[in-house]
Amino acid sequence: MGKLAINSGKPVRTKKWPEWPVYDERELRMLEEVLRSRRWGGGLGKSEEKESELERKFAQFHDCKYGICICNGTAALHVALMAAGVGKGDEVIVPAITWRATGTAVMMVGAVPILVDIDPETYCLDANRIEEALTERTKAIIPVYNYGSSPDMDRIMEIAEDNDLVVIEDCARAHGFRWKNRSVGSIGDMGCFSFQQGKFMTAGEGGMIITNSCEYMEKCHSIKDCGRIREGDQYSIGSLNWFNYRMTQFQAAILLVQLTRLAEQMERRDSNSRYLSERLEEIDGVEPIRIEPRLTKRHPWPFAFKYDPKQFNGASVGRICEALRAEGIPCDEIDLPLYDQIVFIKGTLPYHLYVEEKEKIRKRCPVADEAPRKTISIPQWVFLGTKSDMDDIVEAIIKIKENADEL
Numbered sequence: 563m564g565k566l567a568i569n570s571g572k573p574v575r576t577k578k579w580p581e582w583p584v585y586d587e588r589e590l591r592m593l594e595e596v597l598r599s600r601r602w603g604g605g606l607g608k609s610e611e612k613e614s615e616l617e618r619k620f621a622q623f624h625d626c627k628y629g630i631c632i633c634n635g636t637a638a639l640h641v642a643l644m645a646a647g648v649g650k651g652d653e654v655i656v657p658a659i660t661w662r663a664t665g666t667a668v669m670m671v672g673a674v675p676i677l678v679d680i681d682p683e684t685y686c687l688d689a690n691r692i693e694e695a696l697t698e699r700t701k702a703i704i705p706v707y708n709y710g711s712s713p714d715m716d717r718i719m720e721i722a723e724d725n726d727l728v729v730i731e732d733c734a735r736a737h738g739f740r741w742k743n744r745s746v747g748s749i750g751d752m753g754c755f756s757f758q759q760g761k762f763m764t765a766g767e768g769g770m771i772i773t774n775s776c777e778y779m780e781k782c783h784s785i786k787d788c789g790r791i792r793e794g795d796q797y798s799i800g801s802l803n804w805f806n807y808r809m810t811q812f813q814a815a816i817l818l819v820q821l822t823r824l825a826e827q828m829e830r831r832d833s834n835s836r837y838l839s840e841r842l843e844e845i846d847g848v849e850p851i852r853i854e855p856r857l858t859k860r861h862p863w864p865f866a867f868k869y870d871p872k873q874f875n876g877a878s879v880g881r882i883c884e885a886l887r888a889e890g891i892p893c894d895e896i897d898l899p900l901y902d903q904i905v906f907i908k909g910t911l912p913y914h915l916y917v918e919e920k921e922k923i924r925k926r927c928p929v930a931d932e933a934p935r936k937t938i939s940i941p942q943w944v945f946l947g948t949k950s951d952m953d954d955i956v957e958a959i960i961k962i963k964e965n966a967d968e969l
């Protein structure tokens with residue numbers, strides 16, 4: 563029997579963590595209201611009542627004129643790309659590490675995701691590496707807010723302006739974030755959110771596009787609603803009309819209540835995660851992902867920290883995660899670079915770039931290539947707890963480091 567809980571030692575923590583998702587009587591009442599209304603589906607040619615209220619309130623919360631409810635975040639990216647006219651043969655800049663949907667949405671419109679390395683400190687798209695990746699085929703950039711941090715949005719907007727590129731912000735992990743007091747999702751042309759189970763607001767599944775452009779708003783509504791043209795819409799005639807990506811009224815109803823908790827939960831997560839970052843900095847060989855200081859509101863999705871394997875007896879990320887979980891700390895590995903995450907279709911250009919020429923890409927993205935081997939993530943709901951919960955995380959990491967010979 564060792565000291566570490568993976569070797570039958572006493573775990574640092576057996577107490578429960580905050581439960582996720584959070585709900586109360588209000589969600590139950592809203593769901594009952596929709597049920598009794600017998601209007602369950604997304605509106606045809608016009609947003610239904612709850613959808614329409616959510617579109618207005620969510621967009622307002624994020625400094626935008628318009629919101630478009632969508633069935634999930636992947637579909638939101640797909641619709642936004644189509645509305646922006648990105649299509650076959652075009653290239654779209656995406657960060658080398660993100661959830662695969664950022665890259666697959668690009669391929670869903672027949673375009674090619676061009677992977678650009680991540681910044682070594684924030685782990686978000688490295689704006690200084692974008693220009694070298696541009697070609698005459700580049701149509702758009704998809705910056706992603708990851709790890710409660712942000713890419714350099716000022717620089718990205720400058721590059722987009724200079725090169726006439728569309729910016730679609732992937733805010734799937736960034737509800738409520740503000741960049742220099744301006745809401746994310748309102749900085750570029752469109753912002754895409756996810757309401758999947760683990761996100762800051764959830765209806766199990768769901769998505770939203772926000773924008774200040776009337777043209778993009780109309781096109782997005784039409785594309786996600788099988789091509790129906792809404793009253794007064796002058797932009798969507800002739801748009802592609804293949805998809806039913808509507809959100810149900812049940813989803814919209816739950817999300818209306820979830821939105822009312824967002825600001826308070828964001829404060830709590832932000833405060834706890836900053837405290838944890840400070841405490842982790844005290845441990846030699848451990849380094850939290852840097853919070854971009856121009857973010858004036860943010861919370862972590864997920865929280866992530868790097869560790870130096872040499873100070874942990876050479877243990878792999880997988881082994882450290884096992885050890886942490888045994889000590890009672892929820893954690894996971896981070897997303898792999900897209901070239902190791904997506905299954906590419908043989909014979910396509912992305913297959914050639916990311917499977918046949920993989921070694922070239924690895925060399926072009928050294929930060930992303932190495933990051934998963936030395937980074938551990940902690941889910942967002944852990945940060946709804948208390949400072950003393952954060953102390954448990956620190957205690958577990960120190961314990962594992964001090965007994966690393968047992969790993």
Ligand SMILES: Cc1ncc(COP(=O)(O)O)c(C=O)c1O
Pocket residue numbers: 634635636637660661663664706732734735755756757758767768769
């Ligand atoms: C960065 C990012 N983009 C897009 C998505 C896609 O969202 P969804 O799961 O709702 O389709 C996710 C969700 O996991 C994500 O994390």
